[in-house]
Each structure stands twice: as C-alpha cells, then as structure tokens.
Amino acid sequence: MDKYILGKYVPLNTFIHRLDPRMKILSMILLMVAIFMPFPSWTFTFVMSGFNALIIFVLMLISKVRLRDIIIQLRSIWFLLLVLMIINIFLPPNGSIHIIAQSGNFKLYAESFMQTGKVMLRLIEMFGVAMILTATTSPQELTFGFGWFIKPLKKIKFPVEEVSMTVSIALRFIPTLIEETNRIYKAQSSRGVDFKHGNLKMKFKGLIALIIPLFVSAFTMSDDLAFALEARGYNPKAERTSYRVLKWSTKDTIWIILITLFAAGIITISAMHLDLLRHFFPKIW
Amino acid sequence: MQIEFKNLYFNYNNNSEFKVTVLKNINYLINKNNITAIVGKTGSGKSTLTELINYFLKPTSGQVITDGFISENSTKLKFKVVNKLRKKIGYLFQFSENQLFEDTVIKDVSFGVKNFYPKDDGYEQKSKEALRLVGLDESFDSRSPFDLSGGEKKRVAIAGVIAYKPDLLILDEPTAGLDAQGKKEIMDLFKKIHETGVQIILITHDMNVVLEYADEMIVLDNGSIQKYGSPKEILKENVEKYNLETPHIYKTINALKEKGIVLNNVTDIPSLVTELKKHG
Numbered sequence: 262m263d264k265y266i267l268g269k270y271v272p273l274n275t276f277i278h279r280l281d282p283r284m285k286i287l288s289m290i291l292l293m294v295a296i297f298m299p300f301p302s303w304t305f306t307f308v309m310s311g312f313n314a315l316i317i318f319v320l321m322l323i324s325k326v327r328l329r330d331i332i333i334q335l336r337s338i339w340f341l342l343l344v345l346m347i348i349n350i351f352l353p354p355n356g357s358i359h360i361i362a363q364s365g366n367f368k369l370y371a372e373s374f375m376q377t378g379k380v381m382l383r384l385i386e387m388f389g390v391a392m393i394l395t396a397t398t399s400p401q402e403l404t405f406g407f408g409w410f411i412k413p414l415k416k417i418k419f420p421v422e423e424v425s426m427t428v429s430i431a432l433r434f435i436p437t438l439i440e441e442t443n444r445i446y447k448a449q450s451s452r453g454v455d456f457k458h459g460n461l462k463m464k465f466k467g468l469i470a471l472i473i474p475l476f477v478s479a480f481t482m483s484d485d486l487a488f489a490l491e492a493r494g495y496n497p498k499a500e501r502t503s504y505r506v507l508k509w510s511t512k513d514t515i516w517i518i519l520i521t522l523f524a525a526g527i528i529t530i531s532a533m534h535l536d537l538l539r540h541f542f543p544k545i546w
Numbered sequence: 547m548q549i550e551f552k553n554l555y556f557n558y559n560n561n562s563e564f565k566v567t568v569l570k571n572i573n574y575l576i577n578k579n580n581i582t583a584i585v586g587k588t589g590s591g592k593s594t595l596t597e598l599i600n601y602f603l604k605p606t607s608g609q610v611i612t613d614g615f616i617s618e619n620s621t622k623l624k625f626k627v628v629n630k631l632r633k634k635i636g637y638l639f640q641f642s643e644n645q646l647f648e649d650t651v652i653k654d655v656s657f658g659v660k661n662f663y664p665k666d667d668g669y670e671q672k673s674k675e676a677l678r679l680v681g682l683d684e685s686f687d688s689r690s691p692f693d694l695s696g697g698e699k700k701r702v703a704i705a706g707v708i709a710y711k712p713d714l715l716i717l718d719e720p721t722a723g724l725d726a727q728g729k730k731e732i733m734d735l736f737k738k739i740h741e742t743g744v745q746i747i748l749i750t751h752d753m754n755v756v757l758e759y760a761d762e763m764i765v766l767d768n769g770s771i772q773k774y775g776s777p778k779e780i781l782k783e784n785v786e787k788y789n790l791e792t793p794h795i796y797k798t799i800n801a802l803k804e805k806g807i808v809l810n811n812v813t814d815i816p817s818l819v820t821e822l823k824k825h826g
C-alpha cells in the first residue's frame with residue numbers, strides 16, 4: 262500500500278489536524294510560493310532552501326508526516342531527476358563558470374549538479390508541503406475548503422455545489438476502489454496471473470483482468486449510489502446546508518499571520534535581488 | 547495437502563501507528579483430505595488466516611507451512627515458487643462474482659488453466675467439464691459473464707477455480723448471496739468434489755452448513771483458536787459466546803429436552819426422525 266501514500270489522509274489528532282482546512286490550503290499556497298522564489302547566488306539559494314526545508318520539517322514533525330514516506334514518493338520520479346541531470350550536464354545553466362572536468366570541447370560544470378540539486382530539494386519540499394496538507398485534512402474537509410474558495414464563482418453561474426458534491430463523492434470512493442483493486446488483484450493472482458514478472462503479453466493480460474472487473478464494480482457502485490441519492494430526493498439544484506460547518510478560530514488567524522509573515526519575508530528577500538550573505542558577512546564570502 | 551501453522555502471529559500495517567493485531571500465536575495442523583471449516587465472528591481473522599496459506603500475506607512472526615513450502619517473515623517470495631503452490635490451490639474469494647472479466651463464460655473459466663498450464667491445449671475441455679459440474683449447461687458457454695445473475699456468476703467463478711484441478715479448495719463464504727436451494731446445490735457440489743479427493747477449507751457463518759458438511763472445525767475469536775475438533779461435538783455446546791448460531795437441529799433437540807424429551811445420537815433430520823419414533 263506504500264504507493265498510495267501521497268494524498269492519503271492519516272486520521273490522527275495533531276495540532277495541525279485540528280486547524281481550519283481553508284487556512285491550511287492558503288498556507289500551502291504561500292509555502293509553495295516561498296519554496297520557488299529565486300535568489301541571486303548559489304550559496305544563498307541553498308541557504309534559503311535549507312531554511313524552508315527546516316520550517317517544513319518542523320511542520321512535518323508536528324503533523325507526524327514521516328520523511329520516509331516522502332522519500333518513497335521520490336522513488337517514483339528518480340528517473341525524471343536523472344533526465345534533468347543529463348539535460349543540465351549537456352546544457353549547463355546560464356552563467357556557469359566552475360569547470361570541474363574537461364575533455365576536448367566538452368566542459369563539465371559544477372553548476373549542472375547544483376541546478377539538479379536545487380530542483381530536487383524544491384521537489385522534496387513541495388512533496389512535503391502537499392503531504393502535510395493531505396495527511397492532516399480529510400477529503401471531506403478538503404472539498405469543503407476548496408468549495409469555500411470557489412464559492413465566488415457562483416456569481417458567474419459556475420455550478421459550485423454540484424462540483425463540490427461530485428468531488429467529495431469521488432474522494433470518498435478512492436479508499437473503496439483501492440480496497441476493491443486489492444481484492445481483484447488477489448483473486449486474479451490466485452488464478453495464476455503474474456503482474457510483476459512475465460512478458461509484455463502476460464502483463465497486458467493481467468492488466469485487463471484487473472481493470473475490467475474494477476470498472477464493472479465502479480459502475481455498479483455509482484449506479485447504486487445514484488439510485489440511493491434519487492430515492493432520498495437529492496436535487497442537485499437545491500440550496501444546501503452543510504452538516505459540518507467550517508469554524509475559523511483564533512489559532513487559525515495566528516497561524517495564517519505567521520505563515521504569511523514567513524512567506525512575505527522570503528519574497529521580500531528574493532525581490533531585493535541582493536546576496537544578503539555577501540552583504541552581512543563580506544569577510545567569509 | 548498438509549497445512550501447518552507454527553507460533554503464527556499476524557499484524558496488518560506492522561510498522562506503523564495503525565498496527566492491527568489479527569492473529570496471535572496460532573498453532574494448528576490442518577488434517578489432509580478433510581473438509582475443514584473456519585468459523586468466527588466477522589473480523590475475527592478468517593480471511594487473513596487463509597490468505598496466509600497461499601502466500602498473499604506473510605506471517606509477522608512464526609511460520610505457515612503449506613505442502614512443504616515454508617512461509618516466514620524473512621522469506622523472499624519468488625514468483626515461480628509461489629505459482630507452483632497456487633496451481634495446487636483453488637481460492638474462491640469472498641465476492642468472487644466480481645472477478646469475472648472475459649467476454650465469454652468459457653474464456654473466463656479457461657483463464658486459470660491457461661495461466662497455470664500454458665502448454666496444455668485441453669483447456670477448453672477442462673473448462674467445459676468444470677462448467678457442467680457446477681450445473682451450467684452449454685448454452686452458458688458463449689454468454690457474457692456480465693449478463694448473468696448473481697448466483698450464476700458465482701457458479702462461473704467456482705468453475706474458474708476448479709477447472710485447473712487444484713488439490714485444495716479454499717472457499718471464502720461460497721454460499722453468501724445464494725438462495726436456500728442454490729446454497730444446498732453448491733454445498734452438495736463441493737461435497738462431490740471433495741469425494742474425488744480434493745481437500746477443502748471452508749469459511750462460513752452458517753453453522754448448519756458446518757454441521758452438515760465439515761469433518762473438522764476451527765473457532766477463531768480474539769485472534770486465537772478457541773476451539774477445534776468435530777463440529778458435532780463443538781456445536782452441541784454453547785457456541786453463542788463466540789457469536790455463532792447453534793444449528794437448527796441442536797436448537798430443536800434443546801427445545802425438546804426442555805419438554806422432557808431427551809434424545810441422543812441426533813446429528814441430522816433422518817436421525818432425529820428415527821430417535822423421535824423410538825420415543826413413540
């Protein structure tokens with residue numbers, strides 16, 4: 262089940278779990294912006310990236326998201342990073358000056374590796390932030406949160422309620438479908454399907470044996486659900502009151518102020534286009 | 547096929563905060579060639595125990611030895627080895643009617659035969675035999691499995707696991723969702739298959755079925771085996787503390803006993819009738 266960790270809600274009751282989903286969504290956006298701000302020198306970039314990483318790491322500790330789970334996610338994109346590294350080696354980033362090896366016309370720049378490292382760090386941080394959000398916020402809360410943000414779209418006749426309902430039902434069924442997939446997987450393995458080894462034809466056959474029953478189940482479920490909704494008089498156009506009311510509390514305000522200050526700080530430093538390290542510690546650099 | 551559990555423990559999500567301990571120190575040797583019933587209330591770990599048998603799950607500690615294959619926590623599962631074992635086991639899952647996927651019934655039934663015996667071209671013959679055995683005639687062969695009723699789908703699923711002639715059948719709630727008639731037909735069918743030398747492990751909530759068909763039974767509760775032995779003996783006692791229902795026939799005997807009519811040696815309806823006659 263390790264594969265499904267990204268985006269999986271972990272039903273604990275940490276401090277971050279109890280925060281308002283709207284505040285968490287907003288914070289996530291702010292943190293993402295902070296992560297992707299550019300800085301004038303390599304050293305400074307890495308120092309700032311490390312600073313972001315530290316903050317995110319603290320948030321991870323509070324919300325009990327494990328570093329290991331993020332590393333697992335990276336395993337699925339290591340190939341992408343490799344390609345990125347190769348591109349960076351053959352097309353070094355602008356302003357590369359530190360040659361570490363040379364053979365004929367080809368120069369290997371230190372900046373190629375720094376660039377790859379920078380992107381990798383940012384990806385880890387981004388995964389971290391996204392996982393803090395999804396691990397601490399149940400799918401229902403998430404849809405409520407997003408629903409609140411898109412509410413103004415109602416003015417331009419965007420079907421906000423319907424979209425919210427659809428999304429929350431879809432999210433609700435993800436665990437059920439995973440369970441169903443597992444069950445069908447086992448059933449077909451017991452009939453001798455080799456999903457992992459075997460030749461391409463075998464794998465394809467295995468995939469079909471998995472996907473068709475899954476689709477059939479999904480359609481049956483959605484059919485049943487549609488009947489059940491209709492039987493209980495569901496009208497998509499009707500005005501809806503929520504069983505759960507989002508409650509914004511003082512601690513949410515305090516947090517959003519802290520996060521905004523942090524992000525604003527990072528953005529300001531980036532906007533100054535100044536290598537602050539060189540500025541304050543001229544002797545060392 | 548001999549199946550042995552040795553100091554078996556099993557947890558789901560063992561290395562996380564969501565650890566669920568399902569089986570605790572199970573020690574048991576399942577007798578060859580019996581119909582063995584595994585019973586227990588919902589969530590007591592019946593499916594977990596049988597999934598350990600054919601390597602879907604690995605023990606957290608202890609061993610499961612199926613037909614000489616030792617499965618331990620440290621065992622690395624090689625597909626070839628696992629498949630050699632699975633070939634000998636027909637595993638009918640709970641909700642097995644949801645695993646059908648081919649466009650015709652006959653193709654679906656041949657699926658397992660073709661996977662396990664790729665060089666054998668007798669798969670169509672074997673599949674047809676299996677279908678006739680479960681009581682579906684030729685007219686079903688070329689129908690789409692998705693157009694069948696629930697009970698018919700179940701039969702196709704059963705044909706799909708018996709077609710490759712396994713030595714052991716693991717049946718997880720095979721009669722769920724069938725009507726009384728269908729239940730009897732299916733159970734009689736399994737009995738017939740058993741008589742041809744196929745060992746059976748049966749998970750069920752129906753104690754009447756256990757009493758009528760099983761040779762031995764295992765009662766699971768709280769993660770361990772609470773009772774094991776002959777169904778006739780175990781079900782006579784009070785099994786309601788394990789959330790099991792006393793079979794109808796024993797309920798009848800108990801009711802008669804309250805009225806002062808004490809009967810011995812009754813295990814089914816014919817013997818009940820003879821005993822009652824003796825009483826006059």
Ligand SMILES: Nc1ncnc2c1ncn2[C@@H]1O[C@H](COP(=O)(O)OP(=O)(O)OP(=O)(O)O)[C@@H](O)[C@H]1O
Nearest residue numbers: 558559566568586587588589590591592593594595
């Ligand atoms: N994949 C899983 N992850 C975590 N817990 C699980 C998982 N599968 C089962 N469990 C838990 O393990 C326990 C035993 O489950 P199992 O399916 O073996 O029970 P069962 O006896 O077959 O029940 P039933 O009669 O309902 O089929 C249950 O409490 C269940 O919630």
Ligand SMILES: [Mg+2]
Nearest residue numbers: 592593640718
């Ligand atoms: Mg079960």
